[in-house]
Amino acid sequence: MKIEILSADIRKIDRYCVEVLGIPEMILMESAALSVLKNIDTENITAITIVCGTGNNGGDGLALSRLLSAEGIETEIYIIGRIEKMSPACRKQYEILKNMDMEIRVIESPEDIGDLEISMGKSQMTVDSIFGIGLKRELNSLYSTVLDAINDKSGEIVSIDVPSGMNSDTGRILTNCVKANMTVSFIGRKKGFANMEEYTGKVIVENIGVSDITVKKALGSI
Ligand SMILES: NC(=O)C1=CN([C@@H]2O[C@H](COP(=O)(O)OP(=O)(O)OC[C@H]3O[C@@H](n4cnc5c(N)ncnc54)[C@H](O)[C@@H]3O)[C@@H](O)[C@H]2O)[C@H](O)CC1
Numbered sequence: 001m002k003i004e005i006l007s008a009d010i011r012k013i014d015r016y017c018v019e020v021l022g023i024p025e026m027i028l029m030e031s032a033a034l035s036v037l038k039n040i041d042t043e044n045i046t047a048i049t050i051v052c053g054t055g056n057n058g059g060d061g062l063a064l065s066r067l068l069s070a071e072g073i074e075t076e077i078y079i080i081g082r083i084e085k086m087s088p089a090c091r092k093q094y095e096i097l098k099n100m101d102m103e104i105r106v107i108e109s110p111e112d113i114g115d116l117e118i119s120m121g122k123s124q125m126t127v128d129s130i131f132g133i134g135l136k137r138e139l140n141s142l143y144s145t146v147l148d149a150i151n152d153k154s155g156e157i158v159s160i161d162v163p164s165g166m167n168s169d170t171g172r173i174l175t176n177c178v179k180a181n182m183t184v185s186f187i188g189r190k191k192g193f194a195n196m197e198e199y200t201g202k203v204i205v206e207n208i209g210v211s212d213i214t215v216k217k218a219l220g221s222i
């Protein structure tokens with residue numbers, strides 16, 4: 001879609017896809033993860049650190065971890081926040097990785113980011129899947145410390161959907177924000193990205209299998 005889009009529109013499109021068209025949420029998430037994978041140079045990258053939140057943006061990152069590891073890439077997976085707070089789809093992705101015996105580290109306190117910093121320092125790429133369109137309030141010290149560490153320690157940074165820390169509707173930086181080299185954003189370019197290239201890097205929009213006609217029907221414009 002060439003239009004700039006608000007989070008409320010994305011929510012409407014999501015609901016339409018799930019409730020009217022019958023596309024399961026996990027399929028949308030898998031398509032989202034596959035579309036990020038498509039934009040990663042898997043031929044030349046051997047190690048990636050994936051930093052996930054507990055909402056569906058985090059779920060995208062967990063699904064991507066599985067896909068990257070199937071490509072033979074060494075993945076180090078971190079979840080920031082409490083497992084109990086996971087959205088249902090994020091939890092399903094977490095359980096799949098657990099069933100596969102993949103190692104996942106959980107960070108609940110800013111004092112515990114040492115291993116994450118080492119991991120980002122030795123990986124060629126960090127994937128930021130902490131917050132997407134669901135970020136609303138100011139960040140606590142755990143999240144703001146992790147976002148600063150991502151900027152300080154990473155090689156290349158790829159943000160999923162939105163650079164974590166930015167309100168995707170307004171572009172406002174809530175506390176601090178990931179400075180990505182590339183943001184792979186879903187369905188449409190988020191309205192808040194205007195003049196925010198310092199944080200978004202190059203923006204790539206992927207349709208995750210949702211056609212322009214579906215978008216128009218979901219938004220009631222046809
Ligand atoms: N159709 C699509 O575009 C699809 C998008 N997908 C991805 O889903 C996210 C949106 O997921 P959602 O769960 O609604 O929100 P987030 O993951 O961005 O974050 C919500 C999570 O974070 C907590 N939270 C919010 N603000 C704060 C804060 N300041 N401090 C701490 N915690 C905070 C909140 O409570 C929630 O737990 C979208 O961006 C895409 O990446 C789908 O996967 C596919 C369809």
Ligand SMILES: [K+]
Nearest residue numbers: 128131160162
């Ligand atoms: K993100």
